[in-house]
Amino acid sequence: xxxxxxxxxxxxxxxxxxxxxxxxxxxxxxxxxxxxxxxxxxxxxxxxxxxxxxxxxxxxxxxxxxxx
Numbered sequence: 001x002x003x004x005x006x007x008x009x010x011x012x013x014x015x016x017x018x019x020x021x022x023x024x025x026x027x028x029x030x031x032x033x034x035x036x037x038x039x040x041x042x043x044x045x046x047x048x049x050x051x052x053x054x055x056x057x058x059x060x061x062x063x064x065x066x067x068x
Contacts, residue, residue, distance in 0.1 A: 002043070009042035022046070 013026045013035075022045060030038035053060060 005043035005047050006039055008046055009039045012046075013039065013042060022049075 009026065012020075012023055013030070016023060022042065025045075026038050026042040029041055033041075049060070052058075
């Protein structure tokens with residue numbers, strides 16, 4: 001599962017053209033701590049986000065103000 005989350009973070013930060021606050025956060029973080037550590041942090045944030053979405057049954061919104 002960790003590998004898939006890391007891959008999802010990598011795709012989000014490199015290949016996705018659509019803007020999102022999660023992508024912007026990850027790219028800002030990568031300038032401070034490096035790309036690999038930023039991908040790990042984004043993967044963890046994706047995991048927390050998915051858990052919250054599964055728990056309350058809501059759907060992901062790309063441009064949301066508040067991220068988990």
